[in-house]
Amino acid sequence: MYLFKGILVFFFFLTVVSADIFTFGAVLAAFCSAAYEKLFCRDSECCTDRWISTNFKGLKQTLNDKLYGQHLVADIIVNQLKGHITNQPQSALVFSFHGSTGTGKTYSTKLLVDNMYKKGMQSKYVHLISATKDYNNDSEIAYYKDKLKKFIEARVKECRRSLFIFEEKDKMPAGILDILRHYLDNYEKVGEVDYRQTTFIFISNTAENDIFTKTLEHWKNNLANPRESITFKEMEQIIKLSMFLTAAVKHNIVTILFFAGGLWHSDLIKHDLITAYVPFLPLERQHVRQCIKQGLIRKGFYKSIDEIKHGLVEEIASEFVYIPEDIQLFVVNGCKRVDQKIDLIMY
Template sequence: MSFFNVLHKSCILCLILVCLAAVEAIEPLTMGAAAIGIGAGLTYFKGQTYCRFYECCDDRSIPGNIQALKDSLERTLFGQHIVTQHIIPALTAHFSAQSRSRKPLVMSFHGQPGTGKNFVAEQIANALYLEGLKSGYVTKYLGQADFPMESKVDYYKDRITREVRRSLASCPRSLFIFDEVDKMPSGVFNTLTSLVDYNFFDDGTDNTKAIFIFLSNTAGAHIADHLGNLMKGGKLREDTRLSDFEPLLKKAAFNMDGGLKKTTLIEKHVIDHYIPFLPLEKAHVIKCLEAEFDRWDMPPRKSIIEDILATSISYDRNHGLFAISGCKTLEKKVSMALY
């Protein structure tokens, strides 16, 4: 940031502080309606000055553009009809001006690597917040990097509680993304339960507008095996529904190693949606490869696609249908082939 940008920002802050000081200087007997009016005026003043240039917890910085998210997912997410069928309505209802939500929106994404969990979480952040993942109101945790030691679970629980409450105090419309949940020590989320449940906080903290998303590889193999069996039984992939997978996901998340194992988040039913990311088939991998060429502003090259499919894509042993790594490594494969 340049010197003049810093100076500009400092001037705006100073002007706002001067106005706040003026409110505090009003005699106690004259406060009442006058102070309320001045406070409203200052809010408007801040919205027309500081918040026009810098991020604030308002509609400009948090537009909640669900339609843009829907359009983007339909264009760039392959093989995940259940994801779009449920995430878009869930976010629409939560962000609606008529929403009467009494708790945060809590979603848990499950699936094998390369099926799009991080991809979708990033697109959600980009659609809801003007600055996307760089927003000061978006917090992302990485399982292995942020919570590596089983012996420090109590410290991690305190840290999560402290940081979540601080973020909610700064902006009730905060987004929290917990990635690599399967690599976190069990019990790390137990104190989080009270922050995402139906609660009233004495300090005025509002949690009802927040969104929590958990990303996990847990049950990825279970999803693939169950889908394979459904398809072998005659059911079309596109005809599968959330109800085909949600009980399986809840049971696996509760019993398998990771941050959700035996957690009160599941016991107290505060996770609103368990979203399965289905394993990808060859046709979906081809679409991912074509999308990579499009990112390079180049037409798809059939020879490169066929070479990558033949040398870099392996399929599951049980059904022989699903690409083990999904679309995870394709970006580097295409860029290497092009250069």
């Protein structure tokens, strides 16, 4: 009997000691982690709130103030971003930016990144992938898929809040982006890594002609209503239709051609993994004037907009090409060459 009681006491003692050791180890680990973050992450970038955070109000204000002629963009980006960050996300956040050159797709991406990441585009957690530079050979698709898969897995393993920017996505060989499906879908983990806090931005000119046509039609048919009355819903439908298919009539036969630039036949479309299709409308002369004024200040010619004479702005604006030819409404390539046009007149 005494032996049995002794054994029970011994095992009770071991349980208490083991629990204490476990608790002490957990406390020690938490302390070391906090100390590491406080000391090392104070000056060196880490995947923490100190280096990655979002000022939603500030981002919306910045987009509205600095992105001209794009009344839909700020609300779409900020609302989706806020919903993704403030709630427990079920999947990665995926933006697909569409529109012609110079309308603000890359610029708005930079504004978004600068707001989220303390080091902006220089952050080691922000990754720019260029289709024409990194994935430009149609015969290397298998190699590209493996390369992209390993790259994304390594970067997200390092930081779940990584951001990937795919530039000129429409020029990427068909099928490469299919490997992203499992990272963007509603999986808690893929290979022991959680991708639900990751953000992906696809930038392309896909649907630019359809966006242009719709905006022009709106101007012709609704002269009493500003372009700001164009809704996200109608533009989203146009982009999706352009992404999915186009009808071509050849020899009196309607042929359905599936296409979407780099997303051609992509699992991302078939499984509806794009969070938001963001339309960038063609810019008008009034928007180019705004870009010119900001460019003159940025380049140091003036200190404030009030100092800039209207005649100078019009002289620079006249150097751009406008379409359609009969009404000269939209500027070709938007604000992309503003700096060059300013230099042409100012020097």
